Amino acid sequence: MATTTKKKTTASKSKKLKYSKETYLTWFEQMLLMRRFEEKCGQLYGQQKIKGFCHLYIGQEACAAGAVSALDKEDKWITAYRDHGQPLALGTDPKKVMAELFAKETGISRGKGGSMHIFDKEHHFFGGHGIVGGQIPLGTGIAFSEKYNKTKNLCICFMGDGAVRQGAFHEALNLAMFWQLPVIFVIENNGYAMGTSVQRTSNVHELYTLGEAYDIPSAPVDAMNVEEVHDAVAKAAKRARTNGGPTLLEFRTYRYKGHSMSDPAKYRTKEEVEEYKSMDPIEQVRKTILDNKLAKEEDLKSIEDQIKATVAEAVEFAENSDFPDPSQAYEDVYQEEGYPFITD
Numbered sequence: 001m002a003t004t005t006k007k008k009t010t011a012s013k014s015k016k017l018k019y020s021k022e023t024y025l026t027w028f029e030q031m032l033l034m035r036r037f038e039e040k041c042g043q044l045y046g047q048q049k050i051k052g053f054c055h056l057y058i059g060q061e062a063c064a065a066g067a068v069s070a071l072d073k074e075d076k077w078i079t080a081y082r083d084h085g086q087p088l089a090l091g092t093d094p095k096k097v098m099a100e101l102f103a104k105e106t107g108i109s110r111g112k113g114g115s116m117h118i119f120d121k122e123h124h125f126f127g128g129h130g131i132v133g134g135q136i137p138l139g140t141g142i143a144f145s146e147k148y149n150k151t152k153n154l155c156i157c158f159m160g161d162g163a164v165r166q167g168a169f170h171e172a173l174n175l176a177m178f179w180q181l182p183v184i185f186v187i188e189n190n191g192y193a194m195g196t197s198v199q200r201t202s203n204v205h206e207l208y209t210l211g212e213a214y215d216i217p218s219a220p221v222d223a224m225n226v227e228e229v230h231d232a233v234a235k236a237a238k239r240a241r242t243n244g245g246p247t248l249l250e251f252r253t254y255r256y257k258g259h260s261m262s263d264p265a266k267y268r269t270k271e272e273v274e275e276y277k278s279m280d281p282i283e284q285v286r287k288t289i290l291d292n293k294l295a296k297e298e299d300l301k302s303i304e305d306q307i308k309a310t311v312a313e314a315v316e317f318a319e320n321s322d323f324p325d326p327s328q329a330y331e332d333v334y335q336e337e338g339y340p341f342i343t344d
Helices: 021-046 061-070 085-090 094-101 135-148 161-165 167-178 207-214 226-241 270-277 281-291 297-320 326-330
Strands: 076-078 155-160 183-189 218-222 247-252
Touching: 021 061, 021 085, 021 094, 021 281, 021 297, 061 085, 061 183, 061 226, 061 281, 076 135, 085 094, 094 297, 135 155, 135 167, 135 183, 155 161, 161 167, 161 183, 161 207, 167 183, 167 207, 183 207, 183 226, 207 218, 207 247, 218 226, 226 247, 226 281, 281 297
Parallel strands: 076 155, 155 183, 183 247, 218 247
Antiparallel strands: none
16 A cells, blocks of 8 residues: 555444444535535536636545534534535535536636635635645634624644745644634645645654644544534634643544545555445445434435435536626726625
């Protein structure tokens, strides 16, 4: 097996339930929606209906689903350019996400952002950022605004394992700890950054230990298991809301596809990919549901059919929407007056 930073995980066995029936069914539905949506995106990209850059979330669905269930609706989210999964888990309309990928005016960013710049003000999702590591100081600033305004909200800031080599990552961690900001830094470590393994970029392979240099509570998380993700994020959220400051979590996950649609991922073996698929986060939850008789096979099939219809409806909506008029090119570029976050 190729060298990665992952710790081997094991599939969920029949066991005493940690959470409610509704939670497991919600996780199953959220993760399956992300999976089917992204699979369809891959097909549409091959048909050249989606163009430009496109980074799929297939395999990493537990990262978003487990975090959503652990946080509050008023908490803020920000991530890098692999950004379709989080808004779908948060409740963003799939039709608007798909239309954005088609560059249509009905898209969530009015067709001007595309795959790497999904935003949703209603669900407090601040993107979607194309510059590697560029979202990390932004997430820190969002957390600063929450503390400044004396809310109990936090910001969860996602990044890839490649972004931790950027200087902005270390500057942000230093300020977040110094000012005790309510931020959860999440490294979605899928092992390869753009295509280079973690072992070939630094002698620090246990990425969570980077937070220890700033005295930030830090931990690795089996992010192929949605329960483990929920537990870790809930613990970090409690710390943030009680003035305990930031947390750094290393989500050890895996992407089944290449870095982007243009990446054939020949740097990995088929055996490695299949090994991780045997720990699939959706199948773990499916097994837990069935083993504990939370639902029947036909119930899960009904959910799958509904999700298939939802994705098909999103594609139809995007196909039938118009492209933005060229006159809109200079709209939504500048904030005319006032500051969006800090208020007296």
